Amino acid sequence: MLSREDNDLLTLTGPGTPAGALFRRYWIPACLSEEVREAGGAPVRVPLMGESLVAFRDTSGRVGLIGEHCPHRGASLYYGRNEDCGLRCLYHGWLTNADGEVLETPAEPDPDAIRRDVRHTAYPTHEVAGIVFAYLGPEDKKPLFPAYRFTEIPATHTYVTKSFQECNYLQGLEGECDSAHLSFLHRTLTGPLAKRAIFTSRQPKYAHERTNFGLRLIATRVTDDERLYVRVSSFVMPVSCWVAARNREAHIYVPIDDTHCWRYDLGILDGPAAEARSIDDRREFLGPDFRKRANLGNDYLQDREMQKHENFTGMRGFLTQDSCVTESMGPRFDRSKEYLGQSDLGIVAVRNRLLRAIKGLEAGREPPHIVTREADNDFTHVDACQVTIDRGADWREVLVHLAAEEAVPGTEPPPFHDPDGQLKRETGT
Numbered sequence: 001m002l003s004r005e006d007n008d009l010l011t012l013t014g015p016g017t018p019a020g021a022l023f024r025r026y027w028i029p030a031c032l033s034e035e036v037r038e039a040g041g042a043p044v045r046v047p048l049m050g051e052s053l054v055a056f057r058d059t060s061g062r063v064g065l066i067g068e069h070c071p072h073r074g075a076s077l078y079y080g081r082n083e084d085c086g087l088r089c090l091y092h093g094w095l096t097n098a099d100g101e102v103l104e105t106p107a108e109p110d111p112d113a114i115r116r117d118v119r120h121t122a123y124p125t126h127e128v129a130g131i132v133f134a135y136l137g138p139e140d141k142k143p144l145f146p147a148y149r150f151t152e153i154p155a156t157h158t159y160v161t162k163s164f165q166e167c168n169y170l171q172g173l174e175g176e177c178d179s180a181h182l183s184f185l186h187r188t189l190t191g192p193l194a195k196r197a198i199f200t201s202r203q204p205k206y207a208h209e210r211t212n213f214g215l216r217l218i219a220t221r222v223t224d225d226e227r228l229y230v231r232v233s234s235f236v237m238p239v240s241c242w243v244a245a246r247n248r249e250a251h252i253y254v255p256i257d258d259t260h261c262w263r264y265d266l267g268i269l270d271g272p273a274a275e276a277r278s279i280d281d282r283r284e285f286l287g288p289d290f291r292k293r294a295n296l297g298n299d300y301l302q303d304r305e306m307q308k309h310e311n312f313t314g315m316r317g318f319l320t321q322d323s324c325v326t327e328s329m330g331p332r333f334d335r336s337k338e339y340l341g342q343s344d345l346g347i348v349a350v351r352n353r354l355l356r357a358i359k360g361l362e363a364g365r366e367p368p369h370i371v372t373r374e375a376d377n378d379f380t381h382v383d384a385c386q387v388t389i390d391r392g393a394d395w396r397e398v399l400v401h402l403a404a405e406e407a408v409p410g411t412e413p414p415p416f417h418d419p420d421g422q423l424k425r426e427t428g429t
């Protein structure tokens, strides 16, 4: 459990909060590129860590992220005209650009009288792998964008989507760092998946290692045939976890406010893009506004017959299953009321890493994984995998290969590798 003070420290991310200050030192997702696809197209609202922002691709093709409310008298720029390399407010025509400069104040007789003094809220953006990342921190502390594997490969080999989560970001993030739940929440009762080690051996042993990006999280399970199933995930400061899913996926939990967040699923394809399956099947579970069709408001469309015969939850899809348990904890869970066990050691490590960084920044210490020099900018070793090895073998060998950015020998095919679509129908992944 956590003290209420530490729970607040970890979960409150608005302007002026300690975690808010920490998160604002990193590049974090603001929206998907596809939401602002068109130069001069419609802006999109971006509520982010308690701030009201709008993103837009200006007429020159540059993506801006600026305060939603016009610097003149606060009308929403979401409704504005995207023209002349800025957003023009509907009320009195002020034109604000992606740098927060007011370019025009057409209702004013002297064009320079006000606009020289006004600097609107504006944050730098960086677009990669279908995501518009933003940096909301102090200008003089802006880090380099980390060179991850997904920044080094063509966009054709990545896929991305996002979904609206009705809970604090940490509830979602903890689910990603919690290997034990896979054997229950995502368990299928019939078909080929039912026999997988992940579902039949239920008491993972945890280990973790501190890294220059966050933590490697290792869970090992003894399989029915007395081998060792090793699952490695990477917690990446401050709100990402890389997991071995269908492919390798980064799941990123971005606070909207203290009781809602976006989950971004960013996948990396190993094979040729043409052979890879699209993420679009995951979108079957989402509406056009990225809200889940099965959600808290309709009890996740739980089917009790399905629960008896098909899977543990009676719900289709990992996203639905994950969302059910993390959202049903409440909008912002009070961790002074929990009872932790051995199966929670992964999330304890993540909380401690975050708490140390939050408190360290308050004390004036630079957080981990802030990249300031090109020479240090190589994070292609951030990865995830699952592999079954001899029981007597040392699972640390797996980490050696990952750290060396090598394929891990004996890595199993993706657990939901599913050329005929059968498993997809079972799991909805």
Ligand code: FES
Binding pocket: 070, 071, 072, 073, 074, 075, 089, 090, 091, 092, 093, 094
């Ligand atoms: S409120 Fe936007 S121009 Fe007046």
Ligand SMILES: [Fe+2]
Binding pocket: 175, 181, 182, 185, 186, 318, 322
């Ligand atoms: Fe899950």
